[in-house]
Amino acid sequence: MSADQPLGVAVIGTGLMGTRRAQIAAQAAGSRLVIVADAVPERAQGLAEQLGCKASADWHAAVSRPEVDLVVVSAFHNMLAAISREALENGKHVLCEKPGALTAVEARELGALAERLGRHLRIGFNYRFLPGLRRAAEIARAGGIGEVILIRGELGHGARPNYEEEWKASVALAGGGAALDPGVHLIDLSRWFMGEIARAQGVARTYCWNIAPLDDNAFMLLETADGKTASLHTSLTQWKNRFRFDIIGQRGFLTAEGRGGHYGRQRLTWCKDRPQGQAPPIEEIRFDAVEDDFLHSLAEEWQDCLQVVRTGSGSGGGIADAVQALAVVEAVYRASESGCAESVERG
DSSP, rough: OTTHHHHEEEEEOOSSHHHHHHHHHHHHHTTEEEEEESSSSSHHHHHHHHOOEEEOOOHHHHOOOOOOOOOOEEEEEHHHHHHHHHHHHHTEEEEEEOSSSSSSHHHHHHHHHHHHTTEEEEEEOGGGSHHHHHHHHHHHHHTTTSSSEEEEEEEEEOOOTTGSSSEEEEEGHHHHHHTTTTTHHHHHHHHHHOOOEEEEEEEEEOOOOOOOOOOSSEEEEEEETTOOOOEEEEEEOOOOEEEEEEETTTTTEEEEESSSSGOOOEEEEEEEOOOTOOOOOOOEEEETTTHHHHHHHHHHHHHHHHHHHHHOOOEEEEHHHHHHHHHHHHHHHHHHHSSSOEEEEOO
């Protein structure tokens, strides 16, 4: 494959995320959509006809096609690791939806396999590419709020009628509730801004939806080894969709809110260290040039993934990030049971 040749892509799973991924792969510079696969043949065929690619009901055949260089895995959580593993064994690079596996051990094994085979395994932590959070990272890394010391995060929606019948309400298929999905996004962002999590406390409860033992609300208190702290709440009973992420430093703070759609447009508030005797200067940054914040994040993540495959360098999430995010989730669930702080295993 030459440096300027588009990467051949297979997308496994044509639900909402798989469809978005396929559309982006078909339109983006640097990639060519070869095939989409889904256990529901009609769904795969309908998407293939829209995007001008092949369709299959057999994901095994799709990941082994010689013209495929990169496989996107958008399946149920319990199938993410199995499909990624087979794609890697067929010599493909992989972009797998979060959380990447059901357990930290399973994710760690996948990472070892990818390293042994010399393939790239990326994980869909697309919140890193929301425009407000990208700008927040630039400001924080340039010292714009001083050393980051605290994080507060909220991410929630109201689920949907008959949510109990969906795959995310199944322990076998989903692996966890609100602490896992959408919790890994907040955990990943916390690690991205303040460093590795060493200890976790948490309360994971089922208050509303009939999905026990899965949780519909999770409250997490996470600490780094040097005492930086993140307070996170993920919810399936938020009712009005909400995303807010506060990054608090020694000389100011950054707040990213919204992520597009029902969550509202993304905006970033930057409060800077105040001059003595004056009110703190506050700047609000909007991203009106971006039509859809969430889709923009997926497209940016896709270009980052293509760059990683071609050059080995990128800023998106990798399998090591998935290992640590899952280790934090597991510590939160242990803490919820024990009522004590739990150590987070290092990958």
